[in-house]
Amino acid sequence: MAASRRNRQAASRRRATSWRERLPARASVSRWLNGLLLCSALGLVAVLALRAWEGLLAMPVGRIAVAGKLEHVQRDEVRRVVAGVLEGGFVGADLDALRGHLEGLPWVYEAAVRRRWPDTLEITVQEQLPIARWGEEGFLNHEASVFRPRAGSRWQGLPTLEGPPGSEQRLMDYYQRLRDMLAPLDLAVTTLRQDERGQLDARLAGGLRLRLGSEDFLLRVQRFIDLYHNDLEARGPEVASVDMRYASGAAVTFHEPAQVAAVEPDRGQ
Structure with a gap:
């Protein structure tokens, strides 16, 4: 009986040792799976963000609003100039380039261009004052x-x-x-x-x-x-x-x- 008990204790110790030996391997697999899931989630987020950004860049300008006290510059003329050089949609539009084209008009002293969400470009024009x-x-x-x-x-x-x-x-x-x-x-x-x-x-x-x-x-x-x-x-x-x-x-x-x-x-x- 003593021998049988010793055999059972030895077998129990071998099973415990085997389990402890398998723990690091299982933990490594778990970490790998978690990393894979995290990378997949980040990749999905990046793809969604890229598609959202591409959608914003492709969003057209819905309206061109012209502000300022205008006497010599016609609002329709301002809109035509902006529409003629507008590239990149609402988000991608080069506002500095648009301002430069507007300030090239003879009676325009200064122009300001800004975005007004969701789809409006707001143009403010100051006319020349002849002295x-x-x-x-x-x-x-x-x-x-x-x-x-x-x-x-x-x-x-x-x-x-x-x-x-x-x-x-x-x-x-x-x-x-x-x-x-x-x-x-x-x-x-x-x-x-x-x-x-x-x-x-x-x-x-x-x-x-x-x-x-x-x-x-x-x-x-x-x-x-x-x-x-x-x-x-x-x-x-x-x-x-x-x-x-x-x-x-x-x-x-x-x-x-x-x-x-x-x-x-x-x-x-």
Whole structure:
């Protein structure tokens, strides 16, 4: 009986040992299965996400809404421009490229494009504000940038500035200074031109021509103001031109009968 008991105990120990030996193998299989399931789940999620993203990219723009106070730019024109260059659908649309095309329109100063879910592109347009005419066909905006619209008959009464390429900002500064300095005399500037040598020539309302040359701009304008206030204002309609390009004094030309008041020439012109 003792031998039988020892045999049973030995067999029990062998079964326990065998079970413990099989545990690591079963745990390894379990971990492998769990990893496989996790990878499969992640792959499924990635596939679904990719398909969802592809669906979003393919979603068309349902509506183009145009906002902003528009006078010269037609809303239908804005929509046509956007529709003509729109690529990639609602989500895939290149908003920067769309903005660039819109700002290429003559009367558009600035444009903003944004998405409004679920399918609307919202366009906000700010129009150009002409401050002066530039030559025969162009206009200057508030930043002295030239733009050339197809039509601008409403703005034909703006003062005209004209100068060499690259002189826009400088000439705008001259014009604003001259306008502000002459305002107390009720003299308005209608034209200001600068030639290749930098010579400034202005026309005032009523036709008076004011020649300012290329030097001492503020000093010469102030000398004209003093001269006009003290001697010429009473004869305003008779004055044809005033040439301030002299070291002192001025040359004044009157309408018929012709009279010219001459002074010493300015050798430093």
